[in-house]
Amino acid sequence: MTELRLILGDQLNPEHSWFRQQSDHVVYVMLELQQETRYVRHHAQKIIAIFAAMREFARQLREQGHRVRYVQLDDPSNRGSLTDNLDALIAYYQAVTFSWQLPDEWRLDEQLKRWSATCAIKTITVDSEHFFCERHEVSAFFGQRKSWRMEHFYREMRRRERVLMRPDATPEGGEWNYDAENRKPWKGHPAPPDDHRPMHNHTALWHTLTALEVPSFGEAHAGDFRWPLDRKEALGGLERFVRDDLRHFGDWQDAMHTDSWHLFHSLISFALNTKMLSPREVVANVQAAWQRGEVPLACAEGFIRQVLGWREYVRGVYWAKMPGYRDNNFFHHQRPLPDWFWNGNTKMNCMAQVIGQSLDHAYAHHIQRLMIVGNFALLAGLAPAQVHEWYLGIYIDAFEWVELPNTLGMSQFTDGGLLASKPYVSSAAYINKMGNYCSQCKYNPRERTGENACPFNALYWHFFIQHQSALGHNPRLSMVYHQIKKFSPQEHENITQHVKNLLIDIEKL
Template identity: 60%
Template sequence: MSNDLRGEQRLDPVKRAVTLTSDGTDPRATEHGMNATATPAPVHTLRLVLGDQLHRGHSWFTQVDRQVVYVLMEVRQETDYVLHHAQKILVIFAAMRDFARQLRAAGHRVRYVALDDASNRQSIGNNLSALAAHYGARRVEWQQPDEWRLDAQLQAWGAAQALEWAVVDSEHFLTARGELAALMGQRKQWLMEHFYRHMRRRWRLLLDANGAPAGGQWNFDHDNRKRWPGTPPEPADWRPQHDHSALWRTVQRSGVQSFGNPQAADLRWPLNRSEALACLEAFIATALPHFGDYEDALAAQAPRLFHSLLSFALNVKMLHPLEVVQRAEAAWRAGQAPLAAVEGFVRQIVGWREYVRGIYWAHMPGYASRNALHQHTPLPQWFWSGDTHMRCLHLAITQSLQTAHAHHIQRLMVIGNFALLSGLEPQALHRWYLGIYIDAFEWVELPNTLGMSQRADGGLIATKPYVSSAAYLQRMGDYCQGCAYDPKQKTGTRACPFNALYWDFFERHAPVLQGNPRLTLVYRQLHKMPEMQREALRAHADQLRDRLATL
């Protein structure tokens, strides 16, 4: 094995019988003039680079070895396992192509298997088998995949080979896969706050000289819940623009199905580390100072507000999480951003991001099928069009379809809130989130959706369901303005659906939820309601669930 797994058990190479491809032909690289020759120079090792492993600083790339070929591939296996947003397909493929260009420019040998390559088997394993035979490779290496399905697939593929294979760390995360499980032990509930403080101490982030939290407290969340008044203005979009029209034509010709607006001629996502670093600096300078105050705000005319939009670059590993949070901390220490804003940003990355990854690896594969509240209603068709009279959902879903992005309150407290209240199937919502968002990879999206948003894990992650009536949405922004529904009405034709669905949710799930101490006030209010009012809410909620498609 060429690299040790930080904090992980070493995975020793295994030898099995060589498996050749069925027809004996070889996948041929077609991008950037890298056509394969009939008799390539033999190599010792193939190294697979997945589409979310674009980590230029990985130790693999510190030295050039002409006996090593780096393999990147565009395959239908990855475009088709869920229905993806067109922009997600385009930007990941474009970033992979740019990464291959960088590796070649640095002197590395690269084999890029394009989507429309005639000899592309459209599966990672089949392509690896053909390429290993084509190059006469004796060894195949890959970095730990972040998704369980790919990890299992590659382990099974390696076990069937005669050649050597090895798994190395991706050198990206701040924790090992099993670290959260070891830290939490047998606790019934794995609270993020405990883990977050552990991470702050471990990485010496936002601490004073004595090791105490800067500002005298670990968490400034209560300071970060303001409604945006319209000033300061939303910063100009600092992301680079790229034209992917030619790539989009390739995707279409190849028959890949997708949804959402491709915007192929004007996509604003970084394709490489240089562009990602420029985005980081722009966020620090123009948005971080106000990020904390308005991170939970909803604004129809300012969909980005002061969010970093760095999650895509982080999740495909153009940026390292430690450099990002250290840059934010440096801005605070230099007086360029308030502590509450920086702490909230740091908590999202070294706290929540690492935490949900630990949840994922501790509980997969069974976690994906959890449905503790037994909710089974299909998603309404307007999840794919945005055509609903509920203005909050129309805005959040339309933005998602147009840009492949929404911030965490739009995802959690608008779309996820409605899904949980109305009884939508969590697995269907998971597939929708995984497909639509540019930054959604299963290791981070699945625990956020099934655990934090839909409470399908029975409360392993969240201490209470993240639901609200219309009052919260109205308080946090302008999404209720001009809506066909009245946020103050609980029943009737103009009543906001969130209201009756909210109270009915707690009524229906009382056997499971009413013992939760964080819900004492909710159930006290519910029990004080006259029975006639409760019955009216139940009846209205039933009616709403019967006509979700027309809301």
Template identity: 45%
Template sequence: MTRNKTRVLVPVLGDQLTIGLASLAAADPATTIVLMMEVADETTYVRHHKKKIAFLFAAMRHHAIALRDLGWTVDYVAFDDAENSGSFTGEIARAVSRHAPDRIIVTEAGEWRVRAMLDSWETLFGIPVDILRDDRFLASHADFEAWASTRKQLTMEYFYRAMRQRTGLLMDSQGKPVGGQWNYDQDNRKPAKADLLMPRPLSFAPDAIVRDVLALVADRFADHPGSLEPFDFAVTRDDALRQQKHFLEHALPRFGDYQDAMVTGEPWLWHSILSPYINCGLLDPIALCHEVAARYEAGQVPLNCAEGYIRQIIGWREYMRGIYWREGPDYVDRNFLDHHRNLPGWYWTGETDLHCLADTIGGTLRHAYAHHIQRLMITGNFALLIGADPRQVHLWYLEVYTDAYEWVELPNTLGMSQFADGGLLGSKPYVSSGAYINRMSDYCGSCRYDVKQRTGPDACPFNSLYWDFLARHEDKLARNPRMAMPYRTWAKTDPAERERIRDQAATFLASLDASGDAGY
């Protein structure tokens, strides 16, 4: 009997958990096999946080059920399937053998590593492979290239404005930004105090599927960093939408004011905790932005809060993706400051007497989450000040955060946090002494070090490391206009004091090196 209709195989990857995914929209459920795969290669190319693996496996298994409920035929390969080949390409080969498809339709990959796999499938399997644009992003690769090619210098702010104009988000009837300005970041830098009325994200009890996944991860990934408990992620679209609504109602109205604040023992503050759900596809980022704008227009959210949140999504998130794909797979090898020190091993344990780092890393290991200022100005700042190898820093961030995928994490880490691209992404290195941490957090009041001292046995290491960093890299950074003020201050510092500061930093760095406590 001859088949009359073309049989299609649609692979759905772990960050493509979207019902309206482009490849599904292009296929007919009656003639399509959806392939979903839990494969070893994707869990071990870095040592992903246990909770990150558990979240994605649980969300994938629930997504398969949602697709079946909508009439799709789903071929699901579980991690512990005895025949599991361990790779995307290996599982495509087995699925081609099982289902004899006439065509493969797939949504483009988010990372260079996976894109190379997709590009090889047509040749390997001898059938047409349609790779469709991921329309969950505003800007296609061609869109970003067209924007970037007209500019002498790339600046996120101007890309963000173009995205505002494209979407109409927070724009008035004359095509101007509401409120008369594009960016309210100057209003979003308030420190916060511990508050019993601080909003908390919703917590979701593990169901039977999640419990099975947690047992699997505990057994098979025992040597990976982080804790599995407590596990309270949303793992379905419905629950992710509940978390989204909770944020919009309870945290967004003060998000902007306190988005840069840090408080001991408070990992969430007024942040949305939605990035894991956005980046794996359970939530629609553009729909979320429209909901934020609608709440501003209804008078429920201040403009600085709405604008600050929308900028993170259609500004930074889209811009990071554009930079990642424009710069190419060798972006990861850049090291403008020639940094090669190993990350301290306590980045994997949180066991340090630097309270800000202990709190941030400890929270990261518990929750597979830290908010953006903890990432940038605590763990990233310290790594940059000690001269850590930027590739090691990148791998650590990729490992430990549930929302970390290379397309968004690499430019944020290598470019913005570690300045390894020499200023392509950020106009200056994001470094600070202990004064910034003291101003934006309560960390210093609980630390054994004195944030007011630059030298001596009790001096905060961030202070001497900051000035030593500037001195080490004066040849590369002194002409940067955004670094002019600290270099003028350093030049005016008494030479004997400069020597004491640099000796203090050298002693601290030597103690790091002598410990032999390196994570990689």
């Protein structure tokens, strides 16, 4: 009569209704899989964090009296792939039922669907009880519309979930969006928070991973490991953020500075994406802090928009458009990633800083991902598939359902404008305004061409000149094309020649 219930590595939600009752007929199955360590090259901290959090989850389930079969990567019975392990465990336990929570990644969803179609025993899927929306609610909301603006969806979510709403169904403060107030550069005050995250030692796990030759890159920090690994730690991080940093989040959300790699960002994405935290409690906590008068409305709204708006929205785009979304390449960009993406050895200080901190911490905040690395990748015409694999590997929070639409749709514009109303690119002027990277750079942010000119400048203008037929009609780019019209033929020629030289020598930038 045994039922096996699969718990995937990003389904570490102890509040799931599965765990309300203990039964000797139910065995929870947790698997450390070679297939999951190899579908892309992952940052060392990401692999450690997921396996260590899974082990802790299994320990706590056992402590509560649940039966758990946990198969470690180095367990001799481990067959490597998900489905081979499941076949073996079903036979071993003579299970009559197999249940799993809906996976968030298309890859695993397909694998389980195909396998269950030939499975001899009864199979059941249940919801992961995590998101505000079901998988296909976003696509139902947008229907046949050509562009899917997040803002429309977000307002609907605010109404539906009654978040920051007045009783008369108008938004608190009278505005839906306070984004314009969230764009300040940070000049050293207030002081950014110390790193309050928990400290763990995962040297033994790291030795196992290296002995098994699990491919990885980036700093492991196994002996001083800082990501939260269970719900208690994750809740502690959320509460501290809401109490101490949320009030500063709005103002400096877009700022970048060499003195702080995360400024006032929450660092909750790993805990959220592995479901240790629920987005509902995150939104409720932030709303409550505003109701208590502890944070301004603009801060609370700006933060809630990320979780209730963007996070649910990109997941909806993913499920609506997969698997084809992965192959979009609106600009037909093909250039391979330069080697310095993997070590940060570039003279462009903004890129060196953001790639460097990503290798060190498996983290960069949103604007660093979008307006530094993604900006360069798009301007330089890097192959979107390679850019996607880099993002999917390097960040601690990178799971395809959230990474792919952000990387390909928002950052690389590969869908031609479904997700973003225009490409998110900038010249050095924006980077210089929002941070201090340029003040310590070999390149000059004010020059367009010439030996010391910042590469972002010529690349920026060249990008729009090159893609005029695709982008020239976009009303949001009229200023850009108005400016280009004023360039002399000589300026056009200088930009083209300069970009040609930059890209030939991209490895040396």
